[in-house]
Amino acid sequence: MEGASGLPKGFATGTASGTFVSVEAPKLGKLPIKGTIIQLTNGPTNNWAAVYTSNRFPGAPVIVGRKRLAAGGPLNALVINNKVSNVCSGGDGVADSELVCESVARALNLNEGGGASTVLPSSTGVIGWRLPAKELASDVVPKAVENLDDTSGLDAATAIMTTDRWPKLRSKTLKNGARIVGIAKGAGMIEPNMATMLSYIMTDATIPKARMQQMLSSIANVSYNSMSVDGDESTSDTVVIVGSNHFDDTDETEFEEALTEICKGLAADIVRNGEGTGHVMRVEISNFPGSNLEARRLGRHIVNGPLFKCAVSGNDPNTGRLAGSVGAYMGQYNKDGAVEKMTLSLGGRTIFKDGKFVLEGDDVERELSEHMAGAQYDEHSDYPPHQKFVEIGVDFGSGTGSGAATVLGSDLTGEYVVVNADYRS
């Protein structure tokens, strides 16, 4: 264990690289692929939980993972690869994914304790290509197992990156000494078809499986499901939490608060990491006339609107676009919700109330613009990156409703377009 990135007790991670030739794009020649293994070093655990994408065309690893989750069996390891996401390919993606799990079981000698069914797979990368399962199984997995190490989580956080700007790792140590360490790869979208968000949380606290699932599902809604870079859930989005059960005196309330903080932090890191992201917006919705889910949808609508995203990228406090976006959403999806008492704020300053814009003098405009500029990311000088947000408030007014949400999103820059318009090969 070493500082903030030190792994919880009972975990080791190992990574390795290999190459493969894609069946679908043989002309590209040998392509690099990375494999990462997260091992429970003291044997299998029943205490794990997962939340998967709601996308209707899920990748094969998601299908396999859902099967493991439904079966309720124990886990010994997780295996993650980049480069090929194993989604809707021409071959038998589930069989390919199982083949990789079998190789992990073999390398870790798990075959007497459930074998491949205790290994949880994930893939991220190009959609539609066949997973190079043979290469992963014969070459990458054995090397990754050789490299297993129980010190830092940073290697794994780095290995699962695709085009993320920085590795994403957040951790907390609880009062009883138990650790929670979360890593994530982001939804940078920079590499076409690599829209995947993956996050793995390791803990040595003992939290019963059912409680763990309940916590993760609920926390996922206010963290991973409350951010948007590109508007869509990918075909592979996956969040997994695994416990190695070393601290059975863990306070569940303290654990849940720490887990919430870690997941919210990783979600913010994912948005901030998107290549081409200049600003991270944080929209706080309160007193919404509807459910939290609907409030979250309004938040996603705001942060996904291209006009408003462009205004934010230029530090333009374009309050008209913000009010227009809220009005359009409410007109389409919440016709009867009261909007008469709504106030909008930017950087803490009220910009709209009683159905009208608050008159903006030049000084106020400058102040709002400065708030936005202060939250801007400068690729050339900002390291370590700051954690500032463009703060947007949408309050429907006391008594209007009880829905609430906090949603994060990114601006829209020319860099984003250039990178995402590039031809894939």
Next chain:
Amino acid sequence: MEGASGLPKGFATGTASGTFVSVEAPKLGKLPIKGTIIQLTNGPTNNWAAVYTSNRFPGAPVIVGRKRLAAGGPLNALVINNKVSNVCSGGDGVADSELVCESVARALNLNEGGGASTVLPSSTGVIGWRLPAKELASDVVPKAVENLDDTSGLDAATAIMTTDRWPKLRSKTLKNGARIVGIAKGAGMIEPNMATMLSYIMTDATIPKARMQQMLSSIANVSYNSMSVDGDESTSDTVVIVGSNHFDDTDETEFEEALTEICKGLAADIVRNGEGTGHVMRVEISNFPGSNLEARRLGRHIVNGPLFKCAVSGNDPNTGRLAGSVGAYMGQYNKDGAVEKMTLSLGGRTIFKDGKFVLEGDDVERELSEHMAGAQYDEHSDYPPHQKFVEIGVDFGSGTGSGAATVLGSDLTGEYVVVNADYRS
């Protein structure tokens, strides 16, 4: 009457310019403003209909227009201004809008036949600023009335433009000689806060008011409501049809078909006119497991997804992003709809079926990319602009459902971002 742009009998249009100083932005100095009047030259008509934005923060002219529509009274004229949209401003926007209508009534001597209540107002421009109603009433409106002319609709089509690339006018002459002429201003979004779509349709056919409203509401769904440039309905979107009742032998079926063609054409023109638009996408959804409205929402989701929009701008046939977008929408909003029989096509070629991507060789990739490049707009050489589309098919398979929609949208280019990120002043 002169050729394709000739006005129907009983109509005249006039335009004029003026200047004003904005209360909210006095430092900008004198700003130009344009006024356009559409007059019914043979007296008032009861046969008119309108469809307004569903945005919950509508502009004052929309509030006034809805009041006129509900009252069911006759119309003598329409008055439209650019530069200030009269939305949610600090003053009394409705009184400002009525003041302009009164000036039109005065200039046209309508005061014995209902006066201002027979004049329908529209405004487009900056949100949140006060309408310069006095300047419009005392200066612009009288000049526009002096300029009234019953020949071409092109002057009015040009005067209502903001940053549209070209004026938008479509017309048809029916078998009995009746004319339908539609003009529109687009949702180019280039000028911040000018998201407004306005369209006015003039006809000398006699169509009873109730039938006219029914046709317009239904046709608006498959034309203006089936396109998206920026994802949102603006605070001012307005479509009006007015009849001067010269041809009472008009075949209603023929009329409805012609009106549909005109409105669909104007909707396509609006998307194509958006500054920064390189391609227009046309998404055809069929056998959708839900209503036409839901099918339309899926279509709008596809054409509004920034990742797919970027791919289209780069002529990248990124089939993964398309399938990912459909899967994400269905997972969020149509969990139980069957997706198993869905096929996707691009440029008429099947790219996805039976839950898998159809293997794409390099030749197919090139063919798909060429289809996209063929529909690209070249600002420097394409005049008159072509009318080609990037054709996308989403067919849920025979027997899955009866929902259908055709939705138009634009790609996402660096030019769009640059223009929309610029500070307003």
